[in-house]
Amino acid sequence: MDARIQEKVNTWLSGNYDETTKEAIRQMPADEQADAFYRNLEFGTGGLRGIMGVGTNRVNKYTIGMATQGFANYLKKTYPNQEIKVSIGHDSRNNSRFFAETTANVFAANGIKVFLFEALRPTPELSFSIRHLGCHAGVVCTASHNPKEYNGYKAYWNDGGQLVPPHDKNVIKEVEAITSVDEVLWEGGENNITLMGADMDQAYLKMVKGLSVYPDVIAAQHDLKIVYTPIHGTGITLVPDVLKAFGFTNVTVVEEQAKPDGNFPTVIYPNPEESETMSIGLQKAKEMDADILLGTDPDADRVGIGVKNHKGEWVLMNGNQTAVLAFAYMIEARKTKGIAQPNDMVISTIVTSEMINEVARQNQVACYNVLTGFKWIAELIKEKEGKENYVIGGEESFGLMIGDKIRDKDAVSAVALMCEMAAYEKAKGRTLFDKMIELYIQYGFYYENLISITKKGMNGQKEIAEMMENYRNQPPSSIDGSPVITLLDYDLQKGKNLVTGEEWTINLPKSNVLQFITEDGSKISARPSGTEPKIKFYFSVNTALKNKADFDATYASLQQKIDRIIADMKLK
Numbered sequence: 001m002d003a004r005i006q007e008k009v010n011t012w013l014s015g016n017y018d019e020t021t022k023e024a025i026r027q028m029p030a031d032e033q034a035d036a037f038y039r040n041l042e043f044g045t046g047g048l049r050g051i052m053g054v055g056t057n058r059v060n061k062y063t064i065g066m067a068t069q070g071f072a073n074y075l076k077k078t079y080p081n082q083e084i085k086v087s088i089g090h091d092s093r094n095n096s097r098f099f100a101e102t103t104a105n106v107f108a109a110n111g112i113k114v115f116l117f118e119a120l121r122p123t124p125e126l127s128f129s130i131r132h133l134g135c136h137a138g139v140v141c142t143a144s145h146n147p148k149e150y151n152g153y154k155a156y157w158n159d160g161g162q163l164v165p166p167h168d169k170n171v172i173k174e175v176e177a178i179t180s181v182d183e184v185l186w187e188g189g190e191n192n193i194t195l196m197g198a199d200m201d202q203a204y205l206k207m208v209k210g211l212s213v214y215p216d217v218i219a220a221q222h223d224l225k226i227v228y229t230p231i232h233g234t235g236i237t238l239v240p241d242v243l244k245a246f247g248f249t250n251v252t253v254v255e256e257q258a259k260p261d262g263n264f265p266t267v268i269y270p271n272p273e274e275s276e277t278m279s280i281g282l283q284k285a286k287e288m289d290a291d292i293l294l295g296t297d298p299d300a301d302r303v304g305i306g307v308k309n310h311k312g313e314w315v316l317m318n319g320n321q322t323a324v325l326a327f328a329y330m331i332e333a334r335k336t337k338g339i340a341q342p343n344d345m346v347i348s349t350i351v352t353s354e355m356i357n358e359v360a361r362q363n364q365v366a367c368y369n370v371l372t373g374f375k376w377i378a379e380l381i382k383e384k385e386g387k388e389n390y391v392i393g394g395e396e397s398f399g400l401m402i403g404d405k406i407r408d409k410d411a412v413s414a415v416a417l418m419c420e421m422a423a424y425e426k427a428k429g430r431t432l433f434d435k436m437i438e439l440y441i442q443y444g445f446y447y448e449n450l451i452s453i454t455k456k457g458m459n460g461q462k463e464i465a466e467m468m469e470n471y472r473n474q475p476p477s478s479i480d481g482s483p484v485i486t487l488l489d490y491d492l493q494k495g496k497n498l499v500t501g502e503e504w505t506i507n508l509p510k511s512n513v514l515q516f517i518t519e520d521g522s523k524i525s526a527r528p529s530g531t532e533p534k535i536k537f538y539f540s541v542n543t544a545l546k547n548k549a550d551f552d553a554t555y556a557s558l559q560q561k562i563d564r565i566i567a568d569m570k571l572k
Contacts, residue, residue: 113194122412224250228253304317323394331365354542375407453537
């Protein structure tokens, strides 16, 4: 074994680690030891995420504790001689409660006042609680929609959003400065911990109810047939209550997936983006002849929806379609009701459907595009506070953030608004799919797809870095027969017209994202993950849709175009 890895193994075997951990290391085959210790699990700009287990490259008590000590040190440097407050939550994953309590104990031992949720809660409620309690920071223990072997640690700042510059890099430095578990204050501050539960739930429910645009429509359509699955996650704690508070009376929870369970026994990936994950809910919706199906991931920040299409068949909407429906509803409904403000704004991201920009443009509402991640939406809200009125933000990864009382994606409020939208359309004798087609006719038929390529093992990150470097240095001259006319490099913060040679500055923070825009309006984005050895490619194409009768043929042609793009770029 590599001498550096062996040294780390020896440190754990001889240091202040519990005997169960040491015995687990002794029982590990050499290749497992190498993977568990070849690096320190990276505390990135979003926090920690990885496979649970012993070792420096795993999520465990010690990596969580050292991360928390670093975060605590930064908070104490940033807020000297102040009473510092943090809020802590967790999802339904295995060990999440233990990790949340570990985090709470370390903060508390550092003299920091901790508000810890008494049990699992949706991540958006954690974001809300930070603002509601006036906390300086927050942490939620979750790995979102990753498989059951994973867990993680998301760090938040005082606005309820995840860490952004300069705090993200500064916290990383403090975390990296903790080189031994002996530097961690593990216990001694138990009196600094306060449990929270029902009162915070009620404050959050009141906030979400205030987002409703058409409560009168819900009253008339209160018996809308809703099927909801929490996919063994935290959504069960609040989503049924929120739907009840909105006035919906006919809600069926998918029984097989109702109980929180970190083993996610009915699914492979607890992700509402996956059709397999939503299949039990879809079957239930078909049996009941429901109006809408909704599913939330384990920490209830992503929402997937199913509806009947124009042929009466049940289909799942993708993240871009869900976002377009939500943006269009909030913009159009506020306008129709007379509550739109001249300074209303909406926020999308650089890899989300361009259709959102078109909806906003035609309705004369300012639309800003930020880097991927809701922390950037939160940061822009903070920047525009008092000058522009934030209405809604979202991105293609099944995330929406409605209203400014929280600063992270919120599937709980999204479920409620989606149901209100379904009720609004049902009152007109239509489904949400009918509305989607109408939007395509009005604003243009934008179609998107995404593929994700994972490179496992120690060389995974290196292979992805080489892939990006090749695209950066040798961009394709054409894609699917259409010349590439624009290259956007968000890492270099430069845009370039490949025809004229003209260059310009991209006024966004650095991010390792490349975008190619072709002459025919197609957009291809390449974006490596910051937390996993994975690279995502986003594809967007568009054309005009003249009428509903042309929908199927136009949809098929756009699908074929993306298939050709993927083949041309040799991504499959």
